[in-house]
Amino acid sequence: MTVSAPRKTTADFLRYVVAGTAGFIVDSLTLLALVQGAGWAPLPARAISIAVAVVSTWVINRQWTFRGASAGKDMRGVGAEFLSYCGVQLLGAATSFVVYSAIVALGAKAPLELTGAVAAGSVCALLVNYFGARMFVFRPKA
Numbered sequence: 001m002t003v004s005a006p007r008k009t010t011a012d013f014l015r016y017v018v019a020g021t022a023g024f025i026v027d028s029l030t031l032l033a034l035v036q037g038a039g040w041a042p043l044p045a046r047a048i049s050i051a052v053a054v055v056s057t058w059v060i061n062r063q064w065t066f067r068g069a070s071a072g073k074d075m076r077g078v079g080a081e082f083l084s085y086c087g088v089q090l091l092g093a094a095t096s097f098v099v100y101s102a103i104v105a106l107g108a109k110a111p112l113e114l115t116g117a118v119a120a121g122s123v124c125a126l127l128v129n130y131f132g133a134r135m136f137v138f139r140p141k142a
Helices: 005-037 042-065 075-105 111-137
Strands: none
Touching: 005 042, 005 111, 042 075, 042 111, 075 111
16 A cells, blocks of 8 residues: 555654754754853854754654665765755755854853754754755655
């Protein structure tokens, strides 16, 4: 029995949200470790935490969310997929970073405020990232 396109898209999106939630946790923990643990300023720490989160979500999305579109790729294909994913996520990361920066500029400094700023940026970037990944990186095989 095959799954209809709208149902598959909904299931993919829900898996993408779960992967994004895991990415949010990685992002937030990395950010707080750098700011609270290592004494970094919030903005440079955020740049690093975004990069760590992008790698973690790529792994989850290729192995779970869009596994059919990722299956059977050789190393060159996996590398191209990763670079494409990074390119697509760059727009979402920029969206997230701008929202985060605006909230920090308004005075967010406490751990919960910084986490809230990450959450706000992540929500704004969600749809940009999902549709970019679905349309440009993990296209269904014809």
